[in-house]
Amino acid sequence: MIPVNKPSITDLERQYVADALGSGWLTRGAYVDRFQAEFAAFCGRRHCVAVSSGTAALWAALTALELPDGAVAVPGYTCDAVGNAARIVTGWRPRAVDAEAETWGMDAGGLREALDGLSGPVRAAVLVHTYGVPARDTLAVEALCAERGIPLIEDGSEAHGARLGGRPAGSFGRCSVFSFRGEKILAGGQMGCVATDDPALAERVRYYAENGLPFPRRLRYWSTGPGLNLLCSNLHAALALAQLHRAGELVAARRRVHAGWLDALGDQPGLSFQAAHGEAVFWLTAIRVGPAFTRLDPRDLAAALEEAGVETRPGFTPLSWMPHLERGDETPVADALYRSLLVLPSGPDVTAEDQAHVRSALLKAAGRSV
Numbered sequence: 001m002i003p004v005n006k007p008s009i010t011d012l013e014r015q016y017v018a019d020a021l022g023s024g025w026l027t028r029g030a031y032v033d034r035f036q037a038e039f040a041a042f043c044g045r046r047h048c049v050a051v052s053s054g055t056a057a058l059w060a061a062l063t064a065l066e067l068p069d070g071a072v073a074v075p076g077y078t079c080d081a082v083g084n085a086a087r088i089v090t091g092w093r094p095r096a097v098d099a100e101a102e103t104w105g106m107d108a109g110g111l112r113e114a115l116d117g118l119s120g121p122v123r124a125a126v127l128v129h130t131y132g133v134p135a136r137d138t139l140a141v142e143a144l145c146a147e148r149g150i151p152l153i154e155d156g157s158e159a160h161g162a163r164l165g166g167r168p169a170g171s172f173g174r175c176s177v178f179s180f181r182g183e184k185i186l187a188g189g190q191m192g193c194v195a196t197d198d199p200a201l202a203e204r205v206r207y208y209a210e211n212g213l214p215f216p217r218r219l220r221y222w223s224t225g226p227g228l229n230l231l232c233s234n235l236h237a238a239l240a241l242a243q244l245h246r247a248g249e250l251v252a253a254r255r256r257v258h259a260g261w262l263d264a265l266g267d268q269p270g271l272s273f274q275a276a277h278g279e280a281v282f283w284l285t286a287i288r289v290g291p292a293f294t295r296l297d298p299r300d301l302a303a304a305l306e307e308a309g310v311e312t313r314p315g316f317t318p319l320s321w322m323p324h325l326e327r328g329d330e331t332p333v334a335d336a337l338y339r340s341l342l343v344l345p346s347g348p349d350v351t352a353e354d355q356a357h358v359r360s361a362l363l364k365a366a367g368r369s370v
Helices: 011-023 030-042 054-064 080-090 108-116 138-148 199-209 234-245 247-265 298-307 332-340 352-365
Strands: 047-051 071-075 095-097 122-128 152-155 175-179 192-196 271-273 285-289 341-344
Touching (some): 030 047, 030 192, 030 234, 047 054, 047 199, 054 152, 054 175, 054 192, 080 122, 095 108, 108 122, 108 138, 192 199, 234 247, 247 271, 247 352, 285 332, 298 352
Parallel strands (some): 071 122, 122 152, 152 175
Antiparallel strands (some): 047 192, 175 192, 285 341
């Protein structure tokens, strides 16, 4: 089976993890400190707090912002973890803002409409760089949030190493969050982080992510607020640090795979790709399947490809469709993306031979000449 994603693990990762094990520090330890310092520099921030997952990072960031009562504006087309975190922290169903049709990120005009709407106050916004392509409206969204006096959280989980206008992904907004799940460009197993230039915000993130324990410590087992245990382990940080030290290689591999898909399928009528923007890193490559290519649903194509030994993924389910998040927001672009997208194998070890096999299987399933 050709997988959608598979991490690249080398002797460097084995060396760092073995060293962390040998140190005897399995929870906190030197690798956590090193990762936080080096990843802050990598994404252009002064502070980084490593936590146990990307979802934990979203929860900690939203909690640490201590928002007034109201909703969070989130992309209509993104992973459901973004909406879930916003709902859990605020108690409000998030405002789903539709995607723009080029890079599939949050549409700035849609965000303005949400801020001007009559369905309740919006207290913050989350911007995601879908599939590793910097969102087209990043700068406009950042400016709009500053104009309205609400914090912007940039979610760079899919965009490790991307850049826009000379700035790295992770440097936009009041703070940024990242995931380092095993399928991300930089893999830490199950891990995330919050990055910011605001030392007070970084301290509050640590506070809420470590059981509400105050800093500096004065008493053991004495918390002053309702935090959770969301800290990152030394083992996960060791793995993620090794991946960070290979970031140039891992990003180049994703770009190579994406370029291979453009060569393999770019000539097919009815297939289209996400628009490139800024210095994209193409965590995943997805194709939009139109009627000029086949009348089959992308899920039918996925089933045929699975029989041919190829794993694929559907697009994200629009957040406005989910019963616990839905509040009547209309997201036609997100809806169309879900109905038309097929995510192709995109890991760093995908070869030209793999892509030729997928092309042949896809054209055969669509009833087109190979």
